[in-house]
Structures are given as structure tokens and as C-alpha cells.
Amino acid sequence: MRLSPRTSVNTAARPRVVIIGAGFGGLEAARALRSVPVDITVIDRHNYHCFQPLLYQVATATLAPSDIAWPIRGILRRQSNATVFMADVTEVDVEQRVVHTDPLAIPYDYLVLATGATHSYFGHDDWAGMAPGLKQIEDATRIRRRILIAFEKAELSPDPAERQRLLTFVIVGGGPTGVEMAGAVAEVARQTLPPEFRNVDLRQSRVILLEAGPRILATFPDDLSAYAQRALERLGVEVRTSTAVTAIDERGVGTAAEHIDAGTVIWGAGVVASPAGQWVGAERDKAGRIKVGPDLAVPGRPEIFAVGDTAAVIGKNGHPVPGIAPAAKQMGRYVADVITARVTGRAAPAPFHYRHQGDLATIGRKAAVVKLKRIHLRGFIGWIFWGLAHIYFLIGIRNRFVVALNWLWNYFTFQRGARLITETGPTVQVSTDAVPPSAPQRGR
Amino acid sequence: MRLSPRTSVNTAARPRVVIIGAGFGGLEAARALRSVPVDITVIDRHNYHCFQPLLYQVATATLAPSDIAWPIRGILRRQSNATVFMADVTEVDVEQRVVHTDPLAIPYDYLVLATGATHSYFGHDDWAGMAPGLKQIEDATRIRRRILIAFEKAELSPDPAERQRLLTFVIVGGGPTGVEMAGAVAEVARQTLPPEFRNVDLRQSRVILLEAGPRILATFPDDLSAYAQRALERLGVEVRTSTAVTAIDERGVGTAAEHIDAGTVIWGAGVVASPAGQWVGAERDKAGRIKVGPDLAVPGRPEIFAVGDTAAVIGKNGHPVPGIAPAAKQMGRYVADVITARVTGRAAPAPFHYRHQGDLATIGRKAAVVKLKRIHLRGFIGWIFWGLAHIYFLIGIRNRFVVALNWLWNYFTFQRGARLITETGPTVQVSTDAVPPSAPQRGR
Incomplete structure (x- = not known):
């Protein structure tokens, strides 16, 4: 020692x-x-x-x-x-x-x-199990697992209503996290995966983004927020603003107007x-x-x-x-x-003063919104700016290189390199999990 | 549908x-x-x-x-x-x-x-919890978690005996899996990590490879198997042949001659x-x-x-x-x-005939053994051959590129890029886990 x-x-x-x-x-x-x-x-x-x-x-x-x-x-x-x-x-x-x-x-x-x-589930802590949020690595692998298992179960299901439920994804909260998740889930469901499934048409997948306020990306200027909504809709995302969630359970999400049967709910609200x-x-x-x-x-x-x-x-x-x-x-x-x-023993610095540098959010391939002081970027230019900014702020040469490589590969092949269903755990409450890890069959 | x-x-x-x-x-x-x-x-x-x-x-x-x-x-x-x-x-x-x-x-x-x-634990199924094997992705992340947590706990422990126990790693089985694990654990413990720890000297780590038979890599020719043992010993691995395991419990591993206090036991035997x-x-x-x-x-x-x-x-x-x-x-x-x-409706092929192409095992940086028909390679040449062969058999351009990149990065920096302690689960019985995932403190 x-x-x-x-x-x-x-x-x-x-x-x-x-x-x-x-x-x-x-x-x-x-x-x-x-x-x-x-x-x-x-x-x-x-x-x-x-x-x-x-x-x-x-x-x-x-x-x-x-x-x-x-x-x-x-x-x-x-x-x-x-x-x-x-x-x-x-x-x-x-x-x-x-x-x-x-x-x-x-x-x-x-x-x-x-x-x-x-x-924060605004007092509805019982929603946590059904609607995981995205703050930590474990949250991300848990959500990845849920999304990928929903597609696998849909391929196996003989019941059309159950298939449609499994292929319905609700994202709660229209801030940057919700917008980015909605766009990425829509790309996975409607672009990456359909050629790989034989029994189910993944292009029938629904991705629904619910926002309680009057518009998504509320911290952005009106024009960028409207652009983001159009870009999401082009990807097939159903954007519903002024729509508060009133219930979340194993079968889906309730709002004042309806109940949405959904296999996967993701929380990006609070x-x-x-x-x-x-x-x-x-x-x-x-x-x-x-x-x-x-x-x-x-x-x-x-x-x-x-x-x-x-x-x-x-x-x-x-x-x-x-x-x-x-x-x-x-x-x-x-x-x-x-x-x-x-x-x-030097003089104390002046009181803390926050300098806002801008807001960024990406919607999907070739679509992002960027607000710097007086500059609004969107579309392909915004997307490139968003990508470069994130590469820049990553730590370490290796990670910058690997992330850039993965993005290029995804851009040119429409493939995604980390599509593994792994990491079960006691906090994973996958009610849709038909594939328990304890069974004896093993791949070699 | x-x-x-x-x-x-x-x-x-x-x-x-x-x-x-x-x-x-x-x-x-x-x-x-x-x-x-x-x-x-x-x-x-x-x-x-x-x-x-x-x-x-x-x-x-x-x-x-x-x-x-x-x-x-x-x-x-x-x-x-x-x-x-x-x-x-x-x-x-x-x-x-x-x-x-x-x-x-x-x-x-x-x-x-x-x-x-x-x-297979040769009838000792109760060893499975203490001595995980390496067959699936989940096995690998579980072992990664155990190894990395052992170092973290050693850094925190005020008790010198407990620190030495945590820094003792026993690998059971001198086949390719055991040899590769022993070499890699020794490199992590004695080369990669020591500059990052302040309280504990990781160069005091012990890595012990136990093999019941008279030599390691029994399927290789004698000269390569002797070379592999010398190469492991240069990395600081204690290689003990003709040493069968008689007991495994929370405190370590028993053999006919002694009890080895060990924090981590890895199974590569059957x-x-x-x-x-x-x-x-x-x-x-x-x-x-x-x-x-x-x-x-x-x-x-x-x-x-x-x-x-x-x-x-x-x-x-x-x-x-x-x-x-x-x-x-x-x-x-x-x-x-x-x-x-x-x-x-064509004629059935001749009975199955297995063509043995060779045996490969790597020990660590610049050290591997390769036996092709009449060719024995070792050292740096063997290591390069081993690396190229594995890159070649990987599936997909992206994976070949990323794996090659990670190896180059590891070679030049001595760093390892995937040092995350994640993925707890019901099958992870980490008796040394002082950091339960349920606690309220969170990184941002």
C-alpha cells in the first residue's frame, strides 16, 4: 500500500x-x-x-x-x-x-x-416502471431493450391488435430529449428495421409525441419549433401539443381525449x-x-x-x-x-453570471434546429452544426473518432451498430418480455 | 400486416x-x-x-x-x-x-x-455464483463489473489484508480462455490502471492461473505452451500447473496445497x-x-x-x-x-471430415502463440497474425474498423475504452458490491 x-x-x-x-x-x-x-x-x-x-x-x-x-x-x-x-x-x-x-x-x-x-413524474411515481426516463447509461440500455423487444414480439405475435399495440411508441414531453427520441425511434422503426422483418410491416409503427404545452421545443423561437414539428411529421411522428398525460399503465397512455394502446412509453417530461x-x-x-x-x-x-x-x-x-x-x-x-x-487570499470573483450560448436539438437525419444569439439554423446545415458541436464536446480522441465513425456509417448505410438486447436487471420491468434469460437454450 | x-x-x-x-x-x-x-x-x-x-x-x-x-x-x-x-x-x-x-x-x-x-463446474454447481464463466455477452459484462469493482473497493478499503484479497484474481483453467483472461487481467491491473489510483498500489495485484493438467494450452505443442507460460510470467501472472481446484467460496479458492484469498474468481475450465x-x-x-x-x-x-x-x-x-x-x-x-x-435430389455428400486449420491464443501485448500445420509462430509475429485473423473473421466492415481502432488505441496509449461498471442484474452475485444502484446520489 x-x-x-x-x-x-x-x-x-x-x-x-x-x-x-x-x-x-x-x-x-x-x-x-x-x-x-x-x-x-x-x-x-x-x-x-x-x-x-x-x-x-x-x-x-x-x-x-x-x-x-x-x-x-x-x-x-x-x-x-x-x-x-x-x-x-x-x-x-x-x-x-x-x-x-x-x-x-x-x-x-x-x-x-x-x-x-x-x-420527476409530477406525483405519479407509479408511472416510473411503465415510462422510463433517460438520465443514465442504465436508463438508455433499458429503453433500448424495450424498444427492440417490442419489434421482436410483434414479429412473433399472431394477434393484429397486439401487434399494433407493440408497434406503438409514446414519448411524453416535447423538449429536446422527447424530440430527439421521437425522431430516432421513428427512423429505427420506419427506415432501419423494416427490411429485416418477414411477418410484420414495421412501417405501420406509430410514434406519438405528447406535449402538454402549446408547442414543442418551447425554449426555441417559434419558427424553429414549427420547423421541428414539420420535420418530425415528415418522419411519420404524430405530434400532439396541448395534450397532457392523465394516466400511464401496462396497456398504454391516457390523455383527456383518448386512451392510446402502446407497448412502449418513454418519459421526457420532468x-x-x-x-x-x-x-x-x-x-x-x-x-x-x-x-x-x-x-x-x-x-x-x-x-x-x-x-x-x-x-x-x-x-x-x-x-x-x-x-x-x-x-x-x-x-x-x-x-x-x-x-x-x-x-x-485573492479577491472573490463577481457574482455568478450565466452566459447562454444557444440551444440545439436534432430531429433526425439531416434535420436539426440550432439557435445561437441571432442565428437560427435548421435542416442539413443545422444538423451538421449539431454533429460537429457534439463531437467537439466529447472527451478524448478515441471517443470522438468512434462516434464520428458510427455516425458516418449510420448516415451511409442507414444501419445502427449497437442493436443488442442485453442487460436485464431488477429495475427493468419489461412487462412485454417474452424471453426470460433463465431458459436453457443458448447460442453458441 | x-x-x-x-x-x-x-x-x-x-x-x-x-x-x-x-x-x-x-x-x-x-x-x-x-x-x-x-x-x-x-x-x-x-x-x-x-x-x-x-x-x-x-x-x-x-x-x-x-x-x-x-x-x-x-x-x-x-x-x-x-x-x-x-x-x-x-x-x-x-x-x-x-x-x-x-x-x-x-x-x-x-x-x-x-x-x-x-x-460446467464438474458437479460443483454451487461454484457458479462465485466463479462466473465466459460464454455470453452478459457473462463478459458481469466479469468486467467484478474486476473493476474489486479495484474500486481496494482503493476505499482501510484494511491491508482485505485490499490484498480484493487485488487477487484467480483464473481456473489453462486453456485459451484462461490464458487470454489471465494475460489481460494482468495488463489491466499492472499496466493500465496503476497511475489512476492514489491510495492503493495496483502493481501489488496478484493474478493466479490454475491448471489441473501438467501444462497450459494442452492442445498446443510443448514449445508454444512453454513460451506461453514464460510470457504470462513476464506479465506477472503466477502459473500453477498440476493444481486442481478443490473448493471455491466467497473468500477465494482452495487447492490441495493451500487456500488462496481472492476477491475475483473466473472460470475457464469446462x-x-x-x-x-x-x-x-x-x-x-x-x-x-x-x-x-x-x-x-x-x-x-x-x-x-x-x-x-x-x-x-x-x-x-x-x-x-x-x-x-x-x-x-x-x-x-x-x-x-x-x-x-x-x-x-442430388447424391449425398461424403461423411463429414473435419479439417483442423490451427490453434491460436494470445497472451497479451506483443505475445501470442499460433500453430498452423507445420508452422509455429510466437511473440510479436504471432500476435500480429492473431490480430489479423480475428479482424478477418469479424462480421461487417464497421466492426472490423472499430475493433482495429480500439486495438491500435490500446496499443499506443495502454488505455482501454470500455471501462464501465454497468449492468447489474439478478444473476450478478457480486458479494463485493459496495455500491448498490438504488441509492439516491446521481451524477448529472
């Missing part, structure tokens, strides 16, 4: 910064502190950082999980003032300034809460912050986010910060800072600046 | 060939029948064909599952006389000539059993055929393989064939045909020839 003084948890000579969560915000904070004389401990319950904006491409079988996720240790490999622990936080003792995990208790001088958000706010006893908004001060610190606890989806921040325009990756990264970097100033 | 006559299961006008299992043997049979006037149904419990020779690279985080697995439907996409069903076979009615699945009953004129093999022989009531050898006739048909059932690991075949040299991919492919192609001859 090699113990260096900086990692001996109870005897740190330099200020100790503990960062909980290695998403965009937490990781950015850790990297921005790389040259600062502090000892950083990054704690995450996963061993990887996930590039969430491309999760929907894992869920729809274009990319593999390892294309969009990197080991946190690998990212911080050369940052000698950073230690990574894969662990669950059980408690934070704000008086003693200790983060409790199993088995370690980790003292801090500064604490950064960057634990992200999870799905998120709620992780319980980090409860750990530290901070005041929270109704989405569970900590109401931080202008320096992103918890009021009354200047040594505790919250960033990303864990923090409720109002921008200069009076609107909440959106829960997107660039916002989390800006907050992470800002908190690193605040800590650096305090550690080095 | 589009029903074409050839796929309407009960009214086929052409002879119906049902192939159970889309491994190397079953898939080769299906492809070899592509121009023959038969209706083929391929049934597999997975939706993909897995390239098993590279499974160990998934288990050791170099490749992603989708790099070595392809949807069966995609492979047979353009073969219009083939229908694919993802289903479990529940029963074969050999009198009525019907394969029963849920929900379809599929009649056959010819039946090909290509259901492969699974691990296989047993799937129960296809029971389905058709055929006579089987003690490994469960069907004793087929010279035309690979079940004695007394000339319409039922067995190929690959499902069949017990004695070669001209008096030795059993080995359970390797080329043998399964040769059998699949031969059975397709027999069926073609019967369907077209």
Missing part, C-alpha cells in the same frame, strides 16, 4: 475540496482546480462520466454506452491533486464538515454538491434534483434544487456550494438558468474560481 | 428448415442455404450473434459488447428465404416435427440443433452442451453432446442434425473434434450441403 500525504484522508495539510458527483458541473470544478494548492476528492456512485446529450443515441442503438462515457479516473489520471472514490454518500455532517460514505468518512473544507437530477439539498439542510425550490446565493454557496454555509441541476439560479433576464450541460460547466468553473480566491 | 407465403408458418410449400441457435454453426448453415429452395427459420434466445473468441476483451474492458456482436436480423437482412425469431424453445415434438416456442409452434422438415455449450439432446431424446456423451452419425444426423432421425458444441464428432485422427468456431462453421456448412442434396 502506497500512502502519499495528500491522500491520507484525515491529515491533509492543504485545504480539502470534496466534490460529490462527476457530471458536467462537478468534473469541471475538479479540472479547474488542477493547479490550485488543494486536495480534491471526487465521489461518484458510478465509475464514469456520462455525456448525457447523446444518451438518446444509446437508447436508439446508434452508439454503445462506452462511446459516450469515460472512466472518471481516466479523465483525472494526470491531475495529481485529485483522488476519485466510487462510493455512495450516506450522509453529510455539516457541523463536523465530513462526508460519510461506506466505508470512508471524508472531511472537507469546501464541499461542492453536483449530484444532478432525476426524472426532472427533480437529487436529494443533496436534504443532506445539508438547505432551502430548496419545488424541483428540489438548492436556492444558492450569488456566489453559488448555500446561504449560511459559505463553504458549501451547489452547481448544475442541484442549484436553483436565476439569470440576469429573470429566468432560471436552464438545466443543460454548458450551464453546469459554467457553474463548476465559477465555484472553482471562488474556492481558488479564498484559498489564495 | 404483410404475410408472404414463405413465412406463413403452417402453409410452407417448400421444405422448411428450422435452425435453433445463431452461433457460428447455426449461422453458417443458414447462410450456406441462401440459394437453396427452402424456407429457413432461425430461432435464438438472443437477438445477436456473438463472436465468442473476443469475449475476453469485453470482460477486460478493451472492446464494447456491440463491437463483437451483430443483430442476427442484420446478418440475414438480404437473405429472403430466412426468417428470424427471437424466442426460447420450450419443446421439440420429434413425432409431429414441430418446434414449440412461446407463442409460436414452428413445423420443420429439417431441424438443425446448434445451441452451443455452457460452463463446458457442457446445452440440453438440445434432451429435447430430441438423442443419445449423448458425458458432456451432453449428441452422438451424431457420419452425416451429423441424429441416429434414427435423419431429418435432425446437430452441429458445433451440440454434437460429439470423432475426427479421422481418433480425437474428438474440438469445440472451436472453425469446427462449428465446417459442421454448419456440411449440414447445409446434406440438406441441399436431399432437397434437390
Whole structure:
């Protein structure tokens, strides 16, 4: 066992910064502190950082999980003032300034809460089993499994009504996640797969996007949102705005007007912050986010910060800072600046100011919408911009190369390379699963 | 619903060939029948064909599952006389000539059993939970998870004895699978990961390869088998031949001489055929393989064939045909020839004759052993040959490209691209799992 003084948890000579969560915000904070004389401990319950904006491409079988996720240790490999622990936080003792995990208790001088958000079912937690959301790698492989199994079961089913139910996909929520999922599911069902099925015509698949508000992509300008709706409809997606979901059960989705028989329901409607706010006893908004001060610190606890989806921040325009990756990264970097100033005795930086760089969403092949400050892009140009931007923000040369290769391959062949039905698990409630993994038959 | 006559299961006008299992043997049979006037149904419990020779690279985080697995439907996409069903076979009615699945009953004129093999624990089925084998994608991701979690737990553990136990990996069985796993685990533990851990020195990891026989790689000539042992030892693997395992439990592995405290045990010692022989009531050898006739048909059932690991075949040299991919492919192609001859009224082919093309095994970076007829290769040349041969036998341009890219990247950077701890499941009995997936903390 090699113990260096900086990692001996109870005897740190330099200020100790503990960062909980290695998403965009937490990781950015850790990297921005790389040259600062502090000892950083990054704690995450996963061993990887996930590039969430491309999760929907894992869920729809274009990319593999390892294309969009990197080991946190690998990212911080050369940052000698950073230690990574894969662990669950059980408690934070704000008086003693200790983060409790199993088995370690980790003292801090500064604490950064960057634990992200999870799905919110607006009080209908019973919907979670039927309508999985898309926040983590496991969510994506679970949704991929459900979608692919629906097609397999339809091919086997002798009952026309059951076949149509299996081939009906409802996506709830018309934000970027819902729009991207709807477009990708429609492409898989109506372009990629039909030549491979003999008994069932997958072109009969229905993909229905439900949005409670009056238009999809509400954060985009009217013209782009209208374009996105037309582009989805060209792919065969039925877009229903001003349509709230009132029920979700094993047979499908209910709205005020009708019941939609559907084999697969995907949730893209709401998120709620992780319980980090409860750990530290901070005041929270109704989405569970900590109401931080202008320096992103918890009021009354200047040594505790919250960033990303864990923090409720109002921008200069009076609107909440959106829960997107660039916002989390800006907050992470800002908190690193605040800590650096305090550690080095320099003046504190000006209050946090969020700079909105733009909004992007892709609909499908050759169709995306991009809003930069005064620039609206759409169609093929928007799609190319969207692709280049996402490649640019991926971490690591290998992943950029592999993702670009997969996209080119998909573009030219209409194929998808990651169409595996794997990874069953206790949280996978696939009511449509006819193929239990325990049966004796095996491929060789 | 589009029903074409050839796929309407009960009214086929052409002879119906049902192939159970889309491994190397079953898939080769299906492809070899592509121009023959038969209706083929391929049934597999997975939706993909897995390239098993590279499974160990998934288990050791170099490749992603989708790099070595392809949807069966995609492979047979353009073969219009083939229908694919993802289903479990529940029963074969050999009198009525019907394969029963849920929900379809599929009649056959010819039946090909290509259901492969699974691990055999020589009567110690209770070892299965502690010592997973490596036959399927799920096995590989499960082993990957165990190995990576062992390092994570060692980094967190305050107890030196527990750390050393977690950093001890025992591989049981000195055949190609065991040798390849031992070499790859040693590289991960002693080369890839040490710079990323701060509290524990992974170079203290022990990798122990246990082989009951007098030498490893028993099917290879003496000189190559001795070279392989030296190459493993250079990587730091402790190779113990003539050492049979007598016990496996949560704490490790017992042999006649000692008890080895180990956090991870991997099984590469024995296989047993799937129960296809029971389905058709055929006579089987003690490994469960069907004793087929010279035309690979079940004695007394000339319409039922067995190929690959499902069949017990004695070669001209008096030795059993080995359970390797080329043998399964040769059998699949031969059975397709027999069926073609019967369907077209041509003379039956000569009895099956297995042509052994050679043996390959890799130990690690720049080290492999290759035995072709009179040629023995080893070291760097053997390694290059091994790599090219495997790339060549992969299916699809994309996969060849991605696998080659990953290998090059691994070669030059010593990194591994698929180091994700994911895919928990009910069959994963990770007694060392300190990080349950149900906890509330989330990365963003």
C-alpha cells in the first residue's frame, strides 16, 4: 500500500475540496482546480462520466454506452491533486464538515454538491416502471431493450391488435430529449428495421409525441419549433401539443381525449434534483434544487456550494438558468474560481453570471434546429452544426473518432451498430418480455 | 400486416428448415442455404450473434459488447428465404416435427440443433455464483463489473489484508480462455490502471492461473505452451500447473496445497452442451453432446442434425473434434450441403471430415502463440497474425474498423475504452458490491 500525504484522508495539510458527483458541473470544478494548492476528492456512485446529450443515441442503438462515457479516473489520471472514490454518500455532517460514505468518512473544507437530477413524474411515481426516463447509461440500455423487444414480439405475435399495440411508441414531453427520441425511434422503426422483418410491416409503427404545452421545443423561437414539428411529421411522428398525460399503465397512455394502446412509453417530461439539498439542510425550490446565493454557496454555509441541476439560479433576464450541460460547466468553473480566491487570499470573483450560448436539438437525419444569439439554423446545415458541436464536446480522441465513425456509417448505410438486447436487471420491468434469460437454450 | 407465403408458418410449400441457435454453426448453415429452395427459420434466445473468441476483451474492458456482436436480423437482412425469431424453445415434438416456442409452434422438415455449450463446474454447481464463466455477452459484462469493482473497493478499503484479497484474481483453467483472461487481467491491473489510483498500489495485484493438467494450452505443442507460460510470467501472472481446484467460496479458492484469498474468481475450465439432446431424446456423451452419425444426423432421425458444441464428432485422427468456431462453421456448412442434396435430389455428400486449420491464443501485448500445420509462430509475429485473423473473421466492415481502432488505441496509449461498471442484474452475485444502484446520489 502506497500512502502519499495528500491522500491520507484525515491529515491533509492543504485545504480539502470534496466534490460529490462527476457530471458536467462537478468534473469541471475538479479540472479547474488542477493547479490550485488543494486536495480534491471526487465521489461518484458510478465509475464514469456520462455525456448525457447523446444518451438518446444509446437508447436508439446508434452508439454503445462506452462511446459516450469515460472512466472518471481516466479523465483525472494526470491531475495529481485529485483522488476519485466510487462510493455512495450516506450522509453529510455539516457541523463536523465530513462526508460519510461506506466505508470512508471524508472531511472537507469546501464541499461542492453536483449530484444532478432525476426524472420527476409530477406525483405519479407509479408511472416510473411503465415510462422510463433517460438520465443514465442504465436508463438508455433499458429503453433500448424495450424498444427492440417490442419489434421482436410483434414479429412473433399472431394477434393484429397486439401487434399494433407493440408497434406503438409514446414519448411524453416535447423538449429536446422527447424530440430527439421521437425522431430516432421513428427512423429505427420506419427506415432501419423494416427490411429485416418477414411477418410484420414495421412501417405501420406509430410514434406519438405528447406535449402538454402549446408547442414543442418551447425554449426555441417559434419558427424553429414549427420547423421541428414539420420535420418530425415528415418522419411519420404524430405530434400532439396541448395534450397532457392523465394516466400511464401496462396497456398504454391516457390523455383527456383518448386512451392510446402502446407497448412502449418513454418519459421526457420532468426532472427533480437529487436529494443533496436534504443532506445539508438547505432551502430548496419545488424541483428540489438548492436556492444558492450569488456566489453559488448555500446561504449560511459559505463553504458549501451547489452547481448544475442541484442549484436553483436565476439569470440576469429573470429566468432560471436552464438545466443543460454548458450551464453546469459554467457553474463548476465559477465555484472553482471562488474556492481558488479564498484559498489564495485573492479577491472573490463577481457574482455568478450565466452566459447562454444557444440551444440545439436534432430531429433526425439531416434535420436539426440550432439557435445561437441571432442565428437560427435548421435542416442539413443545422444538423451538421449539431454533429460537429457534439463531437467537439466529447472527451478524448478515441471517443470522438468512434462516434464520428458510427455516425458516418449510420448516415451511409442507414444501419445502427449497437442493436443488442442485453442487460436485464431488477429495475427493468419489461412487462412485454417474452424471453426470460433463465431458459436453457443458448447460442453458441 | 404483410404475410408472404414463405413465412406463413403452417402453409410452407417448400421444405422448411428450422435452425435453433445463431452461433457460428447455426449461422453458417443458414447462410450456406441462401440459394437453396427452402424456407429457413432461425430461432435464438438472443437477438445477436456473438463472436465468442473476443469475449475476453469485453470482460477486460478493451472492446464494447456491440463491437463483437451483430443483430442476427442484420446478418440475414438480404437473405429472403430466412426468417428470424427471437424466442426460447420450450419443446421439440420429434413425432409431429414441430418446434414449440412461446407463442409460436414452428413445423420443420429439417431441424438443425446448434445451441452451443455452457460452463460446467464438474458437479460443483454451487461454484457458479462465485466463479462466473465466459460464454455470453452478459457473462463478459458481469466479469468486467467484478474486476473493476474489486479495484474500486481496494482503493476505499482501510484494511491491508482485505485490499490484498480484493487485488487477487484467480483464473481456473489453462486453456485459451484462461490464458487470454489471465494475460489481460494482468495488463489491466499492472499496466493500465496503476497511475489512476492514489491510495492503493495496483502493481501489488496478484493474478493466479490454475491448471489441473501438467501444462497450459494442452492442445498446443510443448514449445508454444512453454513460451506461453514464460510470457504470462513476464506479465506477472503466477502459473500453477498440476493444481486442481478443490473448493471455491466467497473468500477465494482452495487447492490441495493451500487456500488462496481472492476477491475475483473466473472460470475457464469446462463446458457442457446445452440440453438440445434432451429435447430430441438423442443419445449423448458425458458432456451432453449428441452422438451424431457420419452425416451429423441424429441416429434414427435423419431429418435432425446437430452441429458445433451440440454434437460429439470423432475426427479421422481418433480425437474428438474440438469445440472451436472453425469446427462449428465446417459442421454448419456440411449440414447445409446434406440438406441441399436431399432437397434437390442430388447424391449425398461424403461423411463429414473435419479439417483442423490451427490453434491460436494470445497472451497479451506483443505475445501470442499460433500453430498452423507445420508452422509455429510466437511473440510479436504471432500476435500480429492473431490480430489479423480475428479482424478477418469479424462480421461487417464497421466492426472490423472499430475493433482495429480500439486495438491500435490500446496499443499506443495502454488505455482501454470500455471501462464501465454497468449492468447489474439478478444473476450478478457480486458479494463485493459496495455500491448498490438504488441509492439516491446521481451524477448529472
